[in-house]
Amino acid sequence: MSAKSVETIVESGTEVFIPLNKLKKSPKNARKTPHSDAAIEALAASIAAKGILQNLVVEPELDGEGAATGFYVVTIGEGRRLAQLLRVKRKEIKKTEPIRCIVDTVNDAHEISLDENVTRENMHPADQFEAFKKLADERGFGAEEIAARFGVTAQVVRQRLRLAAISPRLMQVYRDGDLTLEQLTAFALTEDHARQEAVFDRLSYHRDASIIRRLLTETHVPATDRRARFVGIEAYVEAGGTVLRDLFTEDRGGYLEDVALLDLLVTARLGREADALRAAEGWKWTEAHLDFPRAHGLRRVYPHQVELSAEDQAALEAARNQIDQLSEWHQTTDEIPDHVDVRFCELEAEIDRLEAKRQAYDPDDVARSGAFVILSHDGDLRIERGYIRPADDKPRSQPEQPGDASESLEVGGAGGEAAEGGEGEGDGEENGTDDEEEDCPLSDLLVRDLTACRTLGLRLNLSEQPGIAIVAMTHALAAQIFYVGANAHVVGIQPNKTDLASHAGGIEDTAPGKAWADRHANWARQLPRDVACLWTFVAALDYDSRMALFAHCVALTVNAVKLPWERRQRALATADRLAQAVELDMTGYWRPTARSYLGRVTKARILDAVREGTGTEAAKRIADMKKLDMADAAEQLLAATGWLPALLRTPKHDQGRVGEPPNEQTGATYPLAAE
Structure with a gap:
């Protein structure tokens, strides 16, 4: 009609x-x-x-x-x-x-x-995917044109076209109801049908989409990897690399498929940076490494304090004055203008540059030592300077220097390594022979007898003088930590140092790790270059400085790492008591992020953390999210809460604070309160 x-x-x-x-x-x-x-x-x-x-x-x-x-x-x-x-x-x-x-x-x-x-039935999603693909293949429509004709976004069209490119075998499994749409979208991460089917054949009864994605990308490198961040995705693609993108989840930049090319680019850039450093600063050698070579066995020198030139001092004061003025002008402003913020950053960078000039290496040290150029945990460049190879070291007959000695804690690390080479108790010691009568030297037996008596006397007197005992203890610890191999200590107490970087990758690049490295380097710069002068240095320190050095050396030996194969319940319980005594609050050193915790635990633990930190309602809001999205959301929710996992919490005090102040007149310290 x-x-x-x-x-x-x-x-x-x-x-x-x-x-x-x-x-x-x-x-x-x-x-x-x-x-x-x-x-x-x-x-x-x-x-x-x-x-x-x-x-x-x-x-x-x-x-x-x-x-x-x-x-x-x-x-x-x-x-x-x-x-x-x-x-x-x-x-x-x-x-x-x-x-x-x-x-x-x-x-x-x-x-x-x-x-x-x-009384109607929607078409099967697989039919829809293939119909969109037919429009693209037969009519030449692009994603944007198809999107305009059907009132959806171009991203939705691209997703449907990617799903249409799934292996016909897996598409049939989906039609038969043996794969869910979420699982199918996981397979769509790659367009390689053989790869899709190989992963499908490896699956057991557990076919979670996250497992499928992990198996599909197990030979790839995520764009968040430190190597990818160091090189840059654009440089990698420009060099011929390909990036696998997940159209259905937040993939944080995708996955780099050509790992060999990426490693080649990383190595090449590290090499260029090492060459540039050697040319700019005059080191005898530089070496590029992906990770710090912890078993290098090299001694190390440190920079020393120098005065700024009049020109640099004036520039430093001018930069500080400008920052003070800007801060005063904008102290009542809720939001600092962009151009002012940029100026703040420029001034802070200038101040850092000028302050760095206060530290300088001796030209002789630079001429005989080198530096390691390393890729940090965050994908930034990390430089460790002042390492001396054995062939370039001074003869052993010359005075030992703390800068020459290989420190057991590498700068940038959050924990000390085991001292290379060991202490070698007694190695190279003179036998103490009295040469008063050249023709009649004392027998070894008599020397041992006499020095044993002297040692007993030392013990008796030292036991009555706690203040001197602290000097001796500090000297022994500092001699072994900062002058490795010098064998200059008389107190038989040895620091047992644990390399925390071997337990927690990248810990040396965190803010606490860098703070510890700076503190250690600061002490190394202050100590005398000749180990023979160390006792005089320690004894001459005021009480607070001596105790600060003592505390630093003792702190380096603390080991509260929990390993699955160790049974150290009593030691770990003591670590809890130590945490109470020093009033440890880990919120100042750690916060829950997707990288540090939330992305490494189950969804149930993420929800428990949010529930504890912000309440039940917040946990309910993110309960249906996928794992990565949930971890990111939880990071935002917990950012200002101070929430900590149980392993990082300090037990509440069951008694008062231990320790009493020293008697300043006698130098003696009072006994610690019994716990």
Whole structure:
């Protein structure tokens, strides 16, 4: 039947054109929940591209007396009516646009409205994916054009096209109901059908999407990897590398497929940086390494304090004055202007540059030593200077120097390494022979007898002088920590140092790790260069400085690392008592992030952390998120809460603080309070 104008035909079953502004929503429409904005957008795009493919069903509107009002209410097609109104708002059509309709005054309006929404079946998603692919392949439509014709985003189209490229074998498994859509999207991470099928064959009954993604990328490098951050994705791609992108999850930049190329680029850039450092600073050698070579066995020298030149001192004071002025001008400003913030950063960088000039290496040390150029845990460049190879070292007959000695704690590390070479108790010691009578040297037996008696006397006297005992202890610890191999200590107490970097990768690059390295280097710079002068140095320190050095050396020996194969319950319990005594608050050194904790535990533990830190409601809001999204959300939620996992919490004090201040007149220390 040909369409006719509404003015002449209104019989039931007639196809008519009705002006858009004469159509209203039917009060008998079964759909009470309104259409979503996205659905209306999609309908509008479809109509704009292809017209209305299905007629609206309407009935005449009647007034209270049963007379026609001239308007029609839409029984079926309310979404299409709203889509056309949206097009009017966008000035794509006029409000009088004629709409093809079927008049139905016979059937119950509510029933046919319900029938329209119930007795139908959506196409299988696999059919939809393949239909989109057909549009792209046969009609040459790009993602943006397809998106415009169907009212969806280009990203949605790209996702459907990627799903359409799944291995036909896996697509059939999905059609058969043996794969969920979430699992299918995980396989869509790669377009390599052989790789998809190989991973599918490796799966057991547990087919979580995260496992599928992990297996698909096990030979790749995530863009968050320190190597990728160091080289840069653009440089990697420019060199011919490819990046695998996940269109369905936040992949943080994707996965780099050519690991060999990435490693080559990293090595090349580290080498260039090492060459540039040697040329700029004059080191005898520089070596590039991905990780710090902890078994290097080399001695180390440190920079010493120098005075700034008058020019640099003036520049430093000027920069500080400018920062003070800017701070004063903007102290009441809620938000600092961008240009002021940039200036702050420039001034701070200038101050750091000038302050660095206060430390300088002796030219002789630079000429005979070298530096390691390393890739840090965060993908930044890390430089460790002042290492001397054995062939370049001074003869053993010359005075030992703390800068020459290989320190057992590497700068930048958060924990000490075992001392290279060992102490060698007694190695190279003179036998103490009394040469007073050249022709009649004392026998070894007599020497041992006499020196044993002297040792006993030393013990008796030292036991009565705690202040001197602290000097001796500090000397022994410092001699072994800062002058490795010198064998200059008389107190038989040896520091046992644990390299924390071997237990926690990148710990030396954290703020606490760098703070410890700076503290250690600061002591190394202050100690005398000749170990023979160490006793005089320690004895001459004021009480607070001596105790600070003593505490630093003792702290280096602390080991509260929990290893699965060790049974150190009593030692770890003592670590808890030590944490109480020093009032340890790990919130100053650690915070829960996706990298440090949240991304490395189960979803259940993430939710427990959020529940403890912010409450049940916050945990409920993120409960349905995927693992990576949940970890990121939890990081934001916990940022300002001070939440810590149980292993980092300090038990509450069960007694008062231990220790008493020293007696300044005698130098003696009072006994510690019993715990």
